[in-house]
Amino acid sequence: MSATSVAAPSLRRPEWLNLSASLSLSFLFIIFVMAILGPMFLGNGNELNSTMRLKPPSAEAWFGTDNLGRDVFVRTVSGARNSVVVGLCTAVLVLLIGGLLGVIAGYFRWADMVLMRFADGLMAIPGILLAIALVSILGGGLVTVIIAISVPEIPRTARLLRSVVLTIRELPFVMASVSLGSSTPKIIVQHILPNAVGALMVQTTYVCAAAVLSEAALSFLGVGTPPDVPSWGNVIASGKDYFRLAPWIIAFPGIMLSILVLSINILGDQLRDQLDPRLTKRRP
Amino acid sequence: MTQPFLSVRNLSVSFGPNGEAQVVRNVSFDLEAGKTLCIVGESGSGKSVTATSLMGLHPAASTHITADRMELDGIDLLSCDEARFAQLRGTKMAMIFQDPMSSLNPALTIGFQLREAVFLHENLSREEQDARVLDVLRRVRIPDAERRMTSYPHELSGGMRQRVMIAMALICRPKLLIADEPTTALDVTVQAQILWLLGELQREFGTAIIFITHDLGVVAEIGDEVAVMYAGTLVEKGSALDIFDHPAHGYTAGLLSATAEFHPGKAASKRLVEIPGSLPQFGHRVQGCAFADRCAYVAPTCRERTPEWREVHPKHVASCDQPIGPHVAEHQEHSI
Amino acid sequence: MQSFIIKRLLSVIPVVFIVLTTVFLLLHIGPGDPAALIAGENASRTQIEEIRQRLMLDRPLLEQFLIYLRNVTSLNFGESVYSGFPVGMLILQRVEPTALLALYTMTISVLISIPMGVWAAWRAGTTLDRTLVIASVIGFSVPVFVIGYALVDLFALRLRWFPVQGYKPLSGGFLASVTSLTLPAVTLAFLFSALLARITRATMLEVLSEDYIRTARAKGARNGRVLIVHALKNIGVPVVTVIGTSFAALLGGVVITESVFNIPGMGRLTVDAILNRDYPVVQGVLITFSFVLIGINLLVDLSYALFDPRVRQ
Numbered sequence: 001m002s003a004t005s006v007a008a009p010s011l012r013r014p015e016w017l018n019l020s021a022s023l024s025l026s027f028l029f030i031i032f033v034m035a036i037l038g039p040m041f042l043g044n045g046n047e048l049n050s051t052m053r054l055k056p057p058s059a060e061a062w063f064g065t066d067n068l069g070r071d072v073f074v075r076t077v078s079g080a081r082n083s084v085v086v087g088l089c090t091a092v093l094v095l096l097i098g099g100l101l102g103v104i105a106g107y108f109r110w111a112d113m114v115l116m117r118f119a120d121g122l123m124a125i126p127g128i129l130l131a132i133a134l135v136s137i138l139g140g141g142l143v144t145v146i147i148a149i150s151v152p153e154i155p156r157t158a159r160l161l162r163s164v165v166l167t168i169r170e171l172p173f174v175m176a177s178v179s180l181g182s183s184t185p186k187i188i189v190q191h192i193l194p195n196a197v198g199a200l201m202v203q204t205t206y207v208c209a210a211a212v213l214s215e216a217a218l219s220f221l222g223v224g225t226p227p228d229v230p231s232w233g234n235v236i237a238s239g240k241d242y243f244r245l246a247p248w249i250i251a252f253p254g255i256m257l258s259i260l261v262l263s264i265n266i267l268g269d270q271l272r273d274q275l276d277p278r279l280t281k282r283r284p
Numbered sequence: 285m286t287q288p289f290l291s292v293r294n295l296s297v298s299f300g301p302n303g304e305a306q307v308v309r310n311v312s313f314d315l316e317a318g319k320t321l322c323i324v325g326e327s328g329s330g331k332s333v334t335a336t337s338l339m340g341l342h343p344a345a346s347t348h349i350t351a352d353r354m355e356l357d358g359i360d361l362l363s364c365d366e367a368r369f370a371q372l373r374g375t376k377m378a379m380i381f382q383d384p385m386s387s388l389n390p391a392l393t394i395g396f397q398l399r400e401a402v403f404l405h406e407n408l409s410r411e412e413q414d415a416r417v418l419d420v421l422r423r424v425r426i427p428d429a430e431r432r433m434t435s436y437p438h439e440l441s442g443g444m445r446q447r448v449m450i451a452m453a454l455i456c457r458p459k460l461l462i463a464d465e466p467t468t469a470l471d472v473t474v475q476a477q478i479l480w481l482l483g484e485l486q487r488e489f490g491t492a493i494i495f496i497t498h499d500l501g502v503v504a505e506i507g508d509e510v511a512v513m514y515a516g517t518l519v520e521k522g523s524a525l526d527i528f529d530h531p532a533h534g535y536t537a538g539l540l541s542a543t544a545e546f547h548p549g550k551a552a553s554k555r556l557v558e559i560p561g562s563l564p565q566f567g568h569r570v571q572g573c574a575f576a577d578r579c580a581y582v583a584p585t586c587r588e589r590t591p592e593w594r595e596v597h598p599k600h601v602a603s604c605d606q607p608i609g610p611h612v613a614e615h616q617e618h619s620i
Numbered sequence: 621m622q623s624f625i626i627k628r629l630l631s632v633i634p635v636v637f638i639v640l641t642t643v644f645l646l647l648h649i650g651p652g653d654p655a656a657l658i659a660g661e662n663a664s665r666t667q668i669e670e671i672r673q674r675l676m677l678d679r680p681l682l683e684q685f686l687i688y689l690r691n692v693t694s695l696n697f698g699e700s701v702y703s704g705f706p707v708g709m710l711i712l713q714r715v716e717p718t719a720l721l722a723l724y725t726m727t728i729s730v731l732i733s734i735p736m737g738v739w740a741a742w743r744a745g746t747t748l749d750r751t752l753v754i755a756s757v758i759g760f761s762v763p764v765f766v767i768g769y770a771l772v773d774l775f776a777l778r779l780r781w782f783p784v785q786g787y788k789p790l791s792g793g794f795l796a797s798v799t800s801l802t803l804p805a806v807t808l809a810f811l812f813s814a815l816l817a818r819i820t821r822a823t824m825l826e827v828l829s830e831d832y833i834r835t836a837r838a839k840g841a842r843n844g845r846v847l848i849v850h851a852l853k854n855i856g857v858p859v860v861t862v863i864g865t866s867f868a869a870l871l872g873g874v875v876i877t878e879s880v881f882n883i884p885g886m887g888r889l890t891v892d893a894i895l896n897r898d899y900p901v902v903q904g905v906l907i908t909f910s911f912v913l914i915g916i917n918l919l920v921d922l923s924y925a926l927f928d929p930r931v932r933q
Contacts, residue, residue, distance in 0.1 A: 117634045117638060118638055120634075120635045120638070121634070121635045121636075121637075121638025121639050121641075121642060122638070122642065123868065124635055124638075124639050124910045124914050124917075125639060125642065125643070125906055125909065125910045125913075126868050126871040126872045126875070126910075126913065127868060127872055128872035128875050128876070129871075129872070129875065129890055129894075129905075129906060129909060130906075132890075132891065133646050133894055133902060133906065134646070136894045136895070136897065137646055137647065137649065137650040137657065138649075138650055138651070139650075139651070209761065213763055216763055216765075217763065217764070217765070217872075217876055220765055220876065220879070221875070221876070221879060221891055222895065223891075223894070223895065236766075240880075243769060243772070243773075244777060247769070250766075250769050251769075254763070254765075254766035254769065254770075257762075257763055257766060258758075258761060258762040258763065258766055261761040261762070261763070262757065262758060262761040262762070264761075265757050265761045266757060269757065339838060341834065341837060341838060366842075370837075370840045370841070370842050371840065372840075373837070373838055373840040374838075374839045374840035375840065378838065378839075379838045381831060381834070381835065381838075383831060386830060386831040386832065387831045387832055387834070387835045388832055389832040389835075389836070389850055389854070390832070390854070390928070390929065390930065391853040391854050391856075391927065391928065391929060392849075392850070392853070400836075400839065400841070400849075401839045401840075404839060404841060405840060436929040436930070438929070438930050449835070452835075452839065453838075
């Protein structure tokens with residue numbers, strides 16, 4: 001073991017034979033393909049067809065049709081794009097901002113107090129409500145939805161990174177580096193970040209899952225993506241009033257949503273099990 | 285001939301659903317009432333597992349324990365189930381562990397944990413329990429015992445915590461105390477106090493002690509008998525005096541050479557000799573003597589067959605085909 | 621111990637301040653004119669101006685903030701732009717179903733998930749344990765509204781055990797009220813229990829591998845006793861902590877559940893207010909929710925003293 005990374009988490013050889021991990025990855029791949037190719041080949045599914053309203057699943061409409069005659073299958077497939085885009089963008093945004101703030105708070109004591117108070121304050125407002133409020137203030141559209149979902153997630157990620165950094169900072173090889181006179185940026189880049197990567201990766205998957213759920217919730221409540229851009233949330237919302245007559249409008253996108261989030265979470269759990277859990281626990 | 289107080293023959297312990305990892309192999313030893321046996325070896329030699337197997341503290345599902353005999357004061361430990369073990373623990377045999385900081389429950393008071401050791405086994409009134417607790421706290425020399433009863437573990441120092449552990453172990457006067465490296469986590473002055481305390485209590489209560497350690501200094505202090513373990517098996521057994529003066533097995537000799545000596549007045553002390561190499565892989569079956577690759581006295585035959593037990597001295601045995609004779613050991617000393 | 625309580629109470633102040641400031645600033649961080657935003661797209665110039673006057677949006681920002689602070693501390697949340705009713709009154713009208721739903725959900729969750737988590741840890745590696753782990757991941761992955769509709773389909777539409785939607789207030793009888801809230805509570809309980817069971821199990825696993833558990837067994841304690849007397853108290857802190865942190869998720873879920881089941885609670889009030897740009901109501905509700913969260917977390921922290929003697933020093 002080298003002196004500089006005694007406790008560095010290593011991604012052990014992924015167990016491709018692991019059933020749940022491979023299932024999850026397969027689903028994610030399918031959904032990813034759907035997201036990219038779906039709208040290209042199938043369009044938006046916005047075509048209205050008044051003769052085919054509220055028809056149950058059949059050979060022509062695999063998932064049935066909704067109250068405006070739109071094909072639920074097409075809408076579901078193209079809805080994948082929204083969820084994937086929002087999920088990924090939010091995860092990246094939260095990772096960058098939350099991660100940065102967390103590392104700063106963990107490493108610099110003066111920043112810690114201030115930043116953590118802000119985090120506490122922000123976390124005291126229920127995330128969904130804050131997101132809805134932000135969307136209504138900033139206006140609709142994909143970008144504002146991403147921002148609105150990211151803001152409540154940032155404090156939580158910052159907190160996590162902060163505690164990881166606090167742990168790493170106390171490890172002997174970091175103290176050794178400090179006493180040798182290494183500059184702060186060098187320590188952060190060379191020692192802290194590589195050892196925080198594991199926790200970061202795991203947290204990112206959870207943020208991604210939360211983002212997909214939040215976007216769906218926002219769309220369901222009518223505050224997310226506009227109705228002409230299908231997302232699983234607003235397809236489900238459009239089925240709200242017809243639940244008794246045409247449950248398939250809610251069922252199919254609902255199942256897709258569940259599978260997507262489930263797969264991401266399972267992947268996150270597997271990642272976490274593979275990586276060294278010691279670094280995310282603080283020794284008193 | 286009376287049976288020794290504790291008698292173990294060919295104890296083997298392996299872990300894993302199919303018993304793949306054999307940690308202890310054919311360990312045999314006897315212990316007489318009121319005496320101290322020191323089990324010596326490095327980390328990973330299987331000494332702790334041997335001890336915890338005597339107490340039945342391993343998870344039954346994944347542990348395979350076999351032995352020809354495992355008898356304590358006439359009780360057959362091999363046929364004990366968990367319920368029987370629970371009866372024996374604390375009353376017939378007790379154990380103290382290495383880290384007193386983590387071995388006491390941080391959420392419960394000292395008094396409660398001590399009283400528990402009593403009321404688990406004896407039907408006493410609250411006052412009687414308290415009296416017993418106070419008594420044993422005084423015997424382990426804890427000052428201000430009454431106030432300590434309502435203290436929590438984190439309010440005590442390391443040395444005091446270990447005394448509490450000893451008190452908890454001995455409160456029901458078991459005849460056997462197993463001490464698994466109880467002084468390793470303490471600093472040297474406290475270590476001396478604890479060792480002295482254990483000696484006193486042994487004299488008072490007549491307790492037999494199995495003391496597990498890797499520190500030969502401790503062995504010299506309190507050991508009557510010594511058993512040396514290497515890679516899961518015993519390599520040498522004898523009285524402490526015999527083993528220190530005339531080590532027969534290469535490993536024992538190596539351990540003794542690796543101990544620093546301080547000779548006041550002399551210019552240079554003996555050079556610290558290390559044992560080259562490292563422990564064989566877990567569960568990896570070796571042909572011949574397990575120590576052959578690291579032994580300073582190895583002969584070609586050592587790698588071919590499992591060494592036999594030879595009595596190099598009365599009541600001093602070693603598992604070695606080329607035991608170091610007294611003349612060899614002396615020669616060794618002078619040439620370094 | 622007293623200093624711990626005082627310190628903790630004091631630390632609430634900056635958090636409260638940040639919450640109030642954030643809620644205040646929400647209206648002003650948008651690109652456009654706040655008054656126009658509230659008035660809506662089809663408002664006339666006069667309507668916009670009227671709103672600007674009424675909500676004092678023409679004053680300098682700092683002055684607005686101070687007025688706002690003064691109002692909040694005297695619990696004056698202003699009036700609804702939409703309906704004219706005092707915001708405080710609107711909140712009080714809607715508090716009952718939301719509070720009941722939250723309480724009901726928490727009760728179900730705690731009663732189910734803590735014993736299950738403990739049992740799964742005790743029997744780690746068995747089928748029961750694996751089942752619980754999978755069930756919890758599913759529980760917090762499936763969206764609240766999907767679970768909600770699935771339950772409605774089965775238990776309300778097909779089996780007819782529960783009403784499809786709506787809420788019966790307490791004044792109409794306790795049993796009727798609870799029945800109307802059962803499906804919503806069970807829906808939310810999926811999420812909450814999943815989070816709780818997960819942490820309970822993980823913490824229990826950690827505790828069971830601690831040295832003091834080995835000591836207890838070495839003393840002669842039997843399995844049941846070890847579990848209840850020695851292990852349980854030591855999982856208190858993390859479990860209670862996760863109840864506190866999951867409460868925010870619970871409140872978020874309440875909003876969605878009220879929408880699915882058409883319950884006239886605070887969640888619906890908030891969503892409607894936001895959609896209607898009824899900003900005074902939005903402010904009032906956000907502040908109320910936040911204060912509840914802060915209160916719950918405060919209770920959580922104070923309860924540490926019960927579980928961990930080290931905190932009492």
